[in-house]
Amino acid sequence: MAGTGIFTEILDGEVYKYYSDGEWRTSSSGKSVAIINPTTRKTQYKVQACTQEEVNKVMELAKSAQKSWAKTPLWKRAELLHKAAAILKDNKAPIAESLVKEIAKPAKDSVTEVVRSGDLISYCAEEGVRILGEGKFLLSDSFPGNERTKYCLTSKIPLGVVLAIPPFNYPVNLAVSKIAPALIAGNSLVLKPPTQGAVSCLHMVHCFHLAGFPKGLISCITGKGSEIGDFLTMHPAVNCISFTGGDTGVSISKKAGMIPLQMELGGKDACIVLEDADLDLVASNIIKGGFSYSGQRCTAVKVVLVMESVADELVEKVKAKVAKLTVGPPEENCDITAVVSESSANFIEGLVMDAKDKGATFCQEYKRDGNLIWPLLLDNVRPDMRIAWEEPFGPVLPVLRINSVEEGINHCNASNFGLQGCVFTKDINKAMLISDAMETGTVQINSAPARGPDHFPFQGLKDSGIGSQGVTNSINLMTKVKTTVINLPTPSYAMGAGFISRL
Numbered sequence: 001m002a003g004t005g006i007f008t009e010i011l012d013g014e015v016y017k018y019y020s021d022g023e024w025r026t027s028s029s030g031k032s033v034a035i036i037n038p039t040t041r042k043t044q045y046k047v048q049a050c051t052q053e054e055v056n057k058v059m060e061l062a063k064s065a066q067k068s069w070a071k072t073p074l075w076k077r078a079e080l081l082h083k084a085a086a087i088l089k090d091n092k093a094p095i096a097e098s099l100v101k102e103i104a105k106p107a108k109d110s111v112t113e114v115v116r117s118g119d120l121i122s123y124c125a126e127e128g129v130r131i132l133g134e135g136k137f138l139l140s141d142s143f144p145g146n147e148r149t150k151y152c153l154t155s156k157i158p159l160g161v162v163l164a165i166p167p168f169n170y171p172v173n174l175a176v177s178k179i180a181p182a183l184i185a186g187n188s189l190v191l192k193p194p195t196q197g198a199v200s201c202l203h204m205v206h207c208f209h210l211a212g213f214p215k216g217l218i219s220c221i222t223g224k225g226s227e228i229g230d231f232l233t234m235h236p237a238v239n240c241i242s243f244t245g246g247d248t249g250v251s252i253s254k255k256a257g258m259i260p261l262q263m264e265l266g267g268k269d270a271c272i273v274l275e276d277a278d279l280d281l282v283a284s285n286i287i288k289g290g291f292s293y294s295g296q297r298c299t300a301v302k303v304v305l306v307m308e309s310v311a312d313e314l315v316e317k318v319k320a321k322v323a324k325l326t327v328g329p330p331e332e333n334c335d336i337t338a339v340v341s342e343s344s345a346n347f348i349e350g351l352v353m354d355a356k357d358k359g360a361t362f363c364q365e366y367k368r369d370g371n372l373i374w375p376l377l378l379d380n381v382r383p384d385m386r387i388a389w390e391e392p393f394g395p396v397l398p399v400l401r402i403n404s405v406e407e408g409i410n411h412c413n414a415s416n417f418g419l420q421g422c423v424f425t426k427d428i429n430k431a432m433l434i435s436d437a438m439e440t441g442t443v444q445i446n447s448a449p450a451r452g453p454d455h456f457p458f459q460g461l462k463d464s465g466i467g468s469q470g471v472t473n474s475i476n477l478m479t480k481v482k483t484t485v486i487n488l489p490t491p492s493y494a495m496g497a498g499f500i501s502r503l
């Protein structure tokens, strides 16, 4: 159970503690932030509302701990990460339980998130050992006008303090996808978890604590992003921000100053369906892509752009599958569970009502009970409807009928987002041309968009992000290249053995 067993020390009465200087602490603010269970709409947990002084302290500790961490051999850093991964996986049950209660993720998927996160930490440790153990050696005489008088040695060095801010929908996985690369690369890490998802993150951080990382190297500050967020992101001690979330990321980017940013933001992933597509395959992918975790995924299919000639048949197939989706509590592994908050549900409803007023075809009756919204397919959506462009982050999927591939590509590219997209056709040549024409960070051919596997590069164009994720890309982003140049007074050219024997 959450907050019990090895996790007892992270709880103070009914309020979870924050983590600083290798210890679990109660904030001097005397205030807490309530975490509302999306299903019951009642307070499930409470976390500390940390103060600016506590942030200052954590940053000071992070700066000093990083200096000794950078001098810790790479294999030892990897060893600790493997240990944390094993503890995390061994304790998947209480962490998954808090995911169920905080963000209404179906129980099975919650366990998967924790296990996947452990695997990600281990993979990162292995990859880090390989890519950080290698540098480059350059010789000056390859550039015109130079003799071989300069030997340039390059290696990757840490940036310093990395600030990690994940979103509510994959709080554990998207936290470790920032923590593990930052640590293996020799950085220290300050985590600000999402409020919905904070308790799962605190449990996860405790697994790093139990693995024995040095004091001050990892900290976890809790509190509302709207209150503590600006202070954190504009803190002078921060040397890199890795953020995943919505539009907040755009405003953080404008305020952050001259530090590397990894921004993974929203998406309006289009699914383009051509006439020759396997419609059964498309329908299953639309269900998986559009309705998994109730559509609350950055890479959810968020608009279907289908050729008019096959649209009726596809809509019928998707409708039949929507009818089979189970709706209810995450504890019972229902496919569709309550969306994260009442304001989210209200936002989704606003998009649905706008589509209704403008004449979209409702393939099911619109139904809502509290934060629970029944899955809804909207056919004959037109570009003047908000849902054609906005990200509902809920179980509502618009279908726009198109008369040419170009119309589909143009719709996709007119979006301010550019995360992923997908195209369904049996013609690989056409698929490649469409993939190249789509202004998105990734295009999936004959499958729904997806972030995983976690070592694949993952990036968004336009308002969907800055930089790229995926194990290798994250490690590279959280390091900087350092060069040392050895200057020789006279040119020196290394000779082969054959040359020496003929002298």
Ligand code: NAP
Pocket: 165, 166, 167, 168, 169, 170, 192, 193, 194, 195, 196, 223, 224, 225, 226, 228, 229, 230, 233, 244, 245, 246, 247, 248, 249, 252, 264, 265, 266, 267, 297, 298, 299, 391, 393, 419, 460, 464, 465
């Ligand atoms: P969000 O509202 O932007 O929140 C993300 C994080 O930012 C949370 O930890 C939040 O804390 C924090 N935050 C809020 N205000 C802040 C501020 N002023 N300064 C610093 N941090 C602040 O996003 P969300 O609702 O959690 O997640 C949904 C969004 O994430 C969707 O748009 C989705 O597409 C996107 N997403 C993108 C990816 C990707 O990889 N591209 C993956 C998953 C999700 P509080 O919770 O305390 O407010």
